[in-house]
Amino acid sequence: MTLKLGVPSKGRLMEKTFDWFAERGIAIARTGSEREYSGAVEGVDGIELVLLSAGEIPRELASGRIHLGVTGSDLVQERIADWEHRVLALEPMGFGFADLIIAVPRCWADVDTLDDLDAAAAAFRAAHGHRLRIATKYHRLVRVFLRDAGVADYQLVDSQGATEGTVKNLTAEAIADITSTGETLRANHLKILSDGLIHRSQATLFKSRSADYSDADRVNLRDLLDRLGLGG
């Protein structure tokens, strides 16, 4: 058995992940051709690099097919039910920042807080005959957040992309999406609710609680975590 480390297979997230490990004295790199998804970890024994789409890493961690994985904390919390019991967040990595927020049209002069959103949703439902629609791909996180806040009379509609455009296209009245700078929101005449921050996400190194760890794996894991400054 080897310890499997899942990292994002492309783009800035992959590069930043490689840099993060390199800064801690562990060289990881893709091997083979540009199109081949395989890689190597140098300097630590018994660790295999698995290149995966960042969106698949939560599932692989939850099922225990990989022992360690780098992905956004938003994806882990959204996609793994009962995530605290199935993975352990070892270390936030300081990049890949993105805030999951609730935004409404800027023309809603009367709405600034969740309180307002709830009251507006009640009035909207009475006037328009259906619940106030919030477009998102983060169904679980948004639902839990709004339930805890006691917001009613809304419904979630699925939006897997271009979510900021749904209000103008009349397929939703508000959105819940990730934003890093807020520019796209502004360009689409949307504003963030002052208490509408659902989750502050960043790339995080996770450990699977359900993967099998042989004695050798445990030794290698300890060695790796020591090298990363995460031991003890």
Add this chain to the structure above:
Amino acid sequence: MQDKGRILAQAERLHVFFRGAGAEPVQTAILQPAETLLDLYGEDIRARAYVTSDALRGEQMLRPDFTVPVVQMHMDSAADPARYTYCGEVFRRQERDPSRPNEYIQVGYELFGGDSPAEADAEVFALFSEALSPLDLRAATGDIGLILAAVDGLSTTDKRKAALRRHVWRPRRFRALLERFAGRIPLPESRKRLLAEIEAHGVEAVLKAAAPEIGLRSRADVAHRLHALVQDAAEPPVSTGETELLEDLLSIRETSVHALAHLRDIAVDLKTIGPAVDRMQARLDALAGQGIDVDLLDFEASYGRTTMEYYDGFVFGFYAERKPGLPPVATGGRYDALTRILGRGREVPAVGGVVRPELVLSLTEALA
């Protein structure tokens, strides 16, 4: 893992018991139109029910409970009173606790119509009490109708009362609203700024500054709420006396007889709860008539506020005190408002409950 055959035998025993009490056995489809359930329960139901779909009928849900389809079935019938019993699987998605079952059997008894709501409440409660009597369970009772009546009695605007009524089933938001209306917490800074801007420049100017208009929620919708906010800001707070009466009512937790006396005291100052207190008195009399010892029956005014929001009167549940982690063995209550929503203009008094035979079985075996 319990033997399914023995759970079914236990379910059948309860089903026969309810038939013996005069209920007509009914069945419902397992697949229910999702829209009706979503309309009733909101987005939360998606976290609790399995959703599936086909190209013809659209979104369907695996029956999360029987109440809705049984009410729909009854609303097309002229029988009064009508008693129904059912027995079958319900399906509940689980996101947190893997030890909770995602499908289990419910056996239910529902009573529609009749002349006396108090007698109907007592009949249903006494039946469940009798069915479960060998198990030595603790019965919890409450009455959402008292809370609704107390809210109606506050000396404040209809809008504020409606906001409170809407959140009776979300205790935390209810409390936040009450504190706001009572003036105990200040308005958020953003609201103060908004009100100041409206006062200085008028609603039109505020709307103009927030342009462009996008989305289905129109400028008129926004203007309407801005005016409502201005009106609300001019309202005096709900008095300390009334707020404390309501809080006192919500915190009642004693035996039914003591609770009734306590409620009578509150009703001296909060007169609107008088009829609801009378109904509770009538219910206790009817329960005593059914052989229930009301001197020992617990009453908790806030009981039932965190369950699905269709109970609007008497509520009850039966709990195994020796197994605190166990879900309630049986639950039920009055849901007149649900019949109004599903009845297309018709409303029928309705009260009922469900029992989980697999819990009855495991408790019975633990006794043996």
